[in-house]
Amino acid sequence: MATTLPTSASATNAAARIFQSTTRCRFPRTSPVLAPSRSATRRFSGVACSPGIAGGVGGQAAPREDTVRIVAVVGDGSISPLKDTPWEEVMRHTADRMKWVDEGFEMLVFTDKSMDHDGFMQELSCCDMLVNVAITGQESIQWLIQNSKNIPNVLCFQSSPSLLNKLGGTYVQYTGEQDFFGKLASVGKPSGAKESTEVLKTISNAWERHNSDDIRFCLLVVVNAYIRPVDMLQNLRAKGLSTLSCMIKNCGPQILNCLFDPDCRKAIQCLNSCSPTDQVCNYRCIASYESPQLEAFSLCVLQKHNCLELNAAIPSKPSVAPLSMFREQQLSHEVAEDLFVGWLDNLEWSWRVVAGQNPAYDQFPCQYQIFYRGKAKGSFWYEPIFQVKTLDEKLVWRRRKYRVRRASTPGTFYFSVLDNGVVSKEFWTIVDVSDDFSWGLFHYHGAAQAAGQSYTGAVLVTPDGSYPDGDNPRLDSALEKCGIKKWELYMVDNCSCMGAPLGIPEGSRLHYQIAPGNEAGIMQRI
Numbered sequence: 001m002a003t004t005l006p007t008s009a010s011a012t013n014a015a016a017r018i019f020q021s022t023t024r025c026r027f028p029r030t031s032p033v034l035a036p037s038r039s040a041t042r043r044f045s046g047v048a049c050s051p052g053i054a055g056g057v058g059g060q061a062a063p064r065e066d067t068v069r070i071v072a073v074v075g076d077g078s079i080s081p082l083k084d085t086p087w088e089e090v091m092r093h094t095a096d097r098m099k100w101v102d103e104g105f106e107m108l109v110f111t112d113k114s115m116d117h118d119g120f121m122q123e124l125s126c127c128d129m130l131v132n133v134a135i136t137g138q139e140s141i142q143w144l145i146q147n148s149k150n151i152p153n154v155l156c157f158q159s160s161p162s163l164l165n166k167l168g169g170t171y172v173q174y175t176g177e178q179d180f181f182g183k184l185a186s187v188g189k190p191s192g193a194k195e196s197t198e199v200l201k202t203i204s205n206a207w208e209r210h211n212s213d214d215i216r217f218c219l220l221v222v223v224n225a226y227i228r229p230v231d232m233l234q235n236l237r238a239k240g241l242s243t244l245s246c247m248i249k250n251c252g253p254q255i256l257n258c259l260f261d262p263d264c265r266k267a268i269q270c271l272n273s274c275s276p277t278d279q280v281c282n283y284r285c286i287a288s289y290e291s292p293q294l295e296a297f298s299l300c301v302l303q304k305h306n307c308l309e310l311n312a313a314i315p316s317k318p319s320v321a322p323l324s325m326f327r328e329q330q331l332s333h334e335v336a337e338d339l340f341v342g343w344l345d346n347l348e349w350s351w352r353v354v355a356g357q358n359p360a361y362d363q364f365p366c367q368y369q370i371f372y373r374g375k376a377k378g379s380f381w382y383e384p385i386f387q388v389k390t391l392d393e394k395l396v397w398r399r400r401k402y403r404v405r406r407a408s409t410p411g412t413f414y415f416s417v418l419d420n421g422v423v424s425k426e427f428w429t430i431v432d433v434s435d436d437f438s439w440g441l442f443h444y445h446g447a448a449q450a451a452g453q454s455y456t457g458a459v460l461v462t463p464d465g466s467y468p469d470g471d472n473p474r475l476d477s478a479l480e481k482c483g484i485k486k487w488e489l490y491m492v493d494n495c496s497c498m499g500a501p502l503g504i505p506e507g508s509r510l511h512y513q514i515a516p517g518n519e520a521g522i523m524q525r526i
Contacts, residue, residue, distance in 0.1 A: 202221055280363070
């Protein structure tokens, strides 16, 4: 299940300025402007730097003029909180994922036991950013302090307090004494210690969420703020008076209706408690307090009039190839759709989600997938049903409805949905489905253009929601095609799923050519 994140923090801030005299609600502040500081300059020494080595693996291509060089040093043998995965593996995977954002981001990963490597000092002298992770050995600490004095940007995570953070050439410290999940102020161009502290607060907030997306985000924030602009983060920039004018002119009734509706107002208050970069928190607020008023607000402010002047494109990376053969036959569009339809007819659903990679969209409990052919010729639909645990600890069911169209290559599809007033468009790939329909892996790229959100993810599905038994090299290979590590997956809680609002419209059509048989492992031709 992948749904859009119609975050409207900036819009609600503008609404608050209009109506703050008539309400006591506190609204989210505008997201920060994290533009590169003019005082922060790229560093080049007389030492020749290697041509872009991601994760310590050599490359042959000549370096780009705008290459951003990052060196990460991790404590030898240190263990991360991401399912006890070694930090070295996590950071090497992060280096690969940085390339998905921009080919000009080059990141090398070393352990503190390999700092005497011939190339390490050379790379350190050329880097724009040093990232220290789990450095606690006294000898390593002293060496890094002595040899990082000329590096303008230094981040330190889970390391000795003796290692200090530095942003734009200025040492900064974030103690965490402020409201840890508070909204960030509009910091403009981070040119002073106070502004750098706010940037560091953003980074600290994201790092503590302990997932691969936010680890990468921490590095991108620094690149964007102090080295060069990152297109992926362009929507963090506030729009100011133009947003306010657009909202007053076009959406006054919708704003008033939202402010005076209890659920819509709770959604705004809940969003106010989230960091603007915490997609999990933001989407949980929206899914917890859905209402017609909230949908009308987002539809007017974001989708119809784009008052925040946001934009987002569907990511192109990682490029994931679809399944090409199924049961020794070339995959066709019809069979690909049958794979999506899955177990529907034998069961009340097509698939159940076991695990997913996206922390915002794939972690909800009790996820059912229903795919079916509609009454109209060529129509195909996807309806995910899932539970949301609201902020007042209630479990509520949510259901969405996607229109699905075939892409040019069998096994790839275009999805679109209107979710809480915002249109989300996605590109899905059937990565693999086992011959007996015992499991499947579906990957997606998506964007909610009007909300300025782009995202990627993947879901592992089975008929009953349980993880496939035993070692499964084919599944491992499918995950590798997506650039996903097992430690990135979020296991879905499928324990208490009674009362799911299942069912499909009358007259819907199911399988066209193949379907799971009545006996395990048996396929039947329609």
